[in-house]
Amino acid sequence: MTLRRKLEEKFFHALSALFALFIVFVLVHIIWSIFQKGISALSWQMVSQEPKGGFYLGKEGGILNAIAGSFYLAIASTILAFIISLPVALFMNIYLIKYKRTLTGIRFFLDVLWGVPSIVYGAFGFVILIYLGMKTSLGAGIITVAVMIAPIMIRAMDEVLKTIPIGLQEAAYALGSTKTETAYKIFFRQALPGFATAVLLAFGRGIGDAASVLFTTGFTDYVPQKLSDPAATLPLSIFFQLGSPYDEVQSRAYASAIILIFIVLVISISARLLSGAGKSRK
Amino acid sequence: MVTTFNKEAGDTVQVTVPVNPPIINISNLNVFSKKEHILKNINIGIPKNKITVLLGPSGCGKTTLLKCLNRLTDLHSDLRLEGSIEIDGDDILHTKKDITQIRQKMGLLLQRPYPLPMSIYDNIAYGLKIKGITNKKIVGEKVEKHLKEVALWDEVKDRLKSSAQSLSIGQQQRLCLARGLAVEPEIILADEPTSALDPISSRVIEEEFLQLKDHYTLILVTHILRQAKRIADYVIFMYYGEIVEHGNAAEIFDNPQTTILKEYLRLGH
Ligand SMILES: Nc1ncnc2c1ncn2[C@@H]1O[C@H](COP(=O)(O)OP(=O)(O)OP(=O)(O)O)[C@@H](O)[C@H]1O
Numbered sequence: 001m002t003l004r005r006k007l008e009e010k011f012f013h014a015l016s017a018l019f020a021l022f023i024v025f026v027l028v029h030i031i032w033s034i035f036q037k038g039i040s041a042l043s044w045q046m047v048s049q050e051p052k053g054g055f056y057l058g059k060e061g062g063i064l065n066a067i068a069g070s071f072y073l074a075i076a077s078t079i080l081a082f083i084i085s086l087p088v089a090l091f092m093n094i095y096l097i098k099y100k101r102t103l104t105g106i107r108f109f110l111d112v113l114w115g116v117p118s119i120v121y122g123a124f125g126f127v128i129l130i131y132l133g134m135k136t137s138l139g140a141g142i143i144t145v146a147v148m149i150a151p152i153m154i155r156a157m158d159e160v161l162k163t164i165p166i167g168l169q170e171a172a173y174a175l176g177s178t179k180t181e182t183a184y185k186i187f188f189r190q191a192l193p194g195f196a197t198a199v200l201l202a203f204g205r206g207i208g209d210a211a212s213v214l215f216t217t218g219f220t221d222y223v224p225q226k227l228s229d230p231a232a233t234l235p236l237s238i239f240f241q242l243g244s245p246y247d248e249v250q251s252r253a254y255a256s257a258i259i260l261i262f263i264v265l266v267i268s269i270s271a272r273l274l275s276g277a278g279k280s281r282k
Numbered sequence: 283m284v285t286t287f288n289k290e291a292g293d294t295v296q297v298t299v300p301v302n303p304p305i306i307n308i309s310n311l312n313v314f315s316k317k318e319h320i321l322k323n324i325n326i327g328i329p330k331n332k333i334t335v336l337l338g339p340s341g342c343g344k345t346t347l348l349k350c351l352n353r354l355t356d357l358h359s360d361l362r363l364e365g366s367i368e369i370d371g372d373d374i375l376h377t378k379k380d381i382t383q384i385r386q387k388m389g390l391l392l393q394r395p396y397p398l399p400m401s402i403y404d405n406i407a408y409g410l411k412i413k414g415i416t417n418k419k420i421v422g423e424k425v426e427k428h429l430k431e432v433a434l435w436d437e438v439k440d441r442l443k444s445s446a447q448s449l450s451i452g453q454q455q456r457l458c459l460a461r462g463l464a465v466e467p468e469i470i471l472a473d474e475p476t477s478a479l480d481p482i483s484s485r486v487i488e489e490e491f492l493q494l495k496d497h498y499t500l501i502l503v504t505h506i507l508r509q510a511k512r513i514a515d516y517v518i519f520m521y522y523g524e525i526v527e528h529g530n531a532a533e534i535f536d537n538p539q540t541t542i543l544k545e546y547l548r549l550g551h
Pocket residue numbers: 315316318320338339340341342343344345346347358360361
């Protein structure tokens with residue numbers, strides 16, 4: 001009996017270790033091949049210049065347009081989504097806490113929205129654009145991406161708020177707090193370290209998504225100056241460069257991918273550090 | 283589910299009139315959940331400036347009764363309340379008055395301390411601020427006064443700005459008591475406030491309760507019979523959602539009337 005349990009334990013331990021290794025291997029392999037193909041094209045010029053005349057034929061220039069566009073787009077849409085998501089997540093966990101069924105329904109609905117392919121958001125944004133008679137622009141992209149990542153952010157915040165013990169809520173009310181005070185002075189603070197993860201998750205999806213911005217932001221070789229300008233994004237820039245028959249341009253596509261991965265990595269790690277610092281301050 | 287208890291022939295449930303006039307009057311209180319009748323026809327007065335202890339086996343409705351008193355039951359849509367609870371002549375179950383003001387008449391201590399996610403200082407200042415007291419000097423004085431009241435001042439006076447979560451559990455529980463006192467309640471509700479504490483911290487809380495009863499009315503739920511004997515003035519014994527016996531502590535402990543209370547006291551030793 002004990003031998004069987006020991007073997008069982010060993011077997012499942014080995015199995016999970018194996019799968020974990022496999023995942024790490026795949027990840028390392030992807031990053032490795034991107035590096036191999038792109039590192040030679042990576043240069044200061046790549047990140048500091050807009051594309052020049054013959055850039056897509058392998059001549060002078062860089063992808064500053066896409067780096068700047070992606071940053072503007074991802075940061076602005078993350079902020080916008082945060083402004084929408086915070087009250088919704090707090091509302092769910094303070095006002096709707098009594099109505100378990102309604103809550104379950106809302107959570108299901110948000111999970112469905114989370115799973116909707118981004119091209120659908122893109123198409124939806126496009127239809128609205130046409131209806132309003134607007135052109136593809138940074139502003140339109142920001143709104144589309146914000147709508148796309150808001151359900152992710154709401155659900156991620158919701159999961160953090162759900163872990164707040166009922167005792168803390170009771171303590172807050174017992175002191176005479178209103179619901180609004182409980183939400184913004186107590187729940188918000190309690191959940192703040194966890195919110196960093198929610199924001200990061202949404203930001204990651206926002207900066208890496210190509211389909212939602214395809215019809216809404218357009219593409220341009222210039223760094224956008226105002227919200228009504230069209231804007232380039234890194235995923236689309238990678239897509240266009242990969243489609244080129246020139247080898248130089250293809251390696252630049254991989255170099256662009258390295259830049260995108262680097263940005264996501266830096267943001268992830270700094271958010272981790274920030275929320276870690278928040279936790280240890282407790 | 284058993285809903286009756288056996289009375290010995292000739293048993294009379296005590297109807298001792300508390301010495302002090304009641305500050306809380308509960309009449310015909312019934313609480314229902316979807317499936318259960320949790321509290322059954324509760325009629326009781328809680329004497330002012332005394333320590334009233336709620337005793338009874340697990341699940342008999344002590345916590346629910348306590349939560350009715352400051353309407354924390356509002357947080358659960360599946361609980362339905364009937365009857366009335368008069369505090370200072372106001373029926374808090376049907377009053378038009380602001381519930382936040384009614385709740386400020388009562389401090390609450392739970393089984394575990396739940397410090398607010400802010401500094402030690404702000405934990406106490408919070409209740410003052412939402413009451414509209416913002417004058418820094420007054421707030422500072424009150425923070426000091428109430429921390430001294432719970433014998434925490436000397437331990438924390440050099441780190442008022444650090445997070446309340448950095449305190450030990452026993453210190454946190456005293457902080458929660460101080461935080462409750464800062465809003466100047468008349469009543470303190472405590473639900474097994476020492477169950478997470480070591481014997482020494484428990485005694486500190488008990489001592490504080492004994493001192494507080496000059497100015498406050500205390501209602502304490504406890505499973506520790508010795509603790510009840512040490513500090514109770516008035517005892518309410520509940521069983522399956524009903525009040526079986528209530529009376530002055532001496533009478534209840536020395537001369538229990540019902541079989542079930544006798545049994546409870548015997549096993550509690
Ligand atoms: N929100 C609720 N919904 C449904 N049933 C509830 C709710 N709150 C309490 N109950 C039920 O009411 C009964 C009394 O619970 P309560 O917590 O008041 O008991 P208690 O006397 O405090 O017990 P303990 O000594 O274990 O803390 C239990 O059967 C419990 O399941």
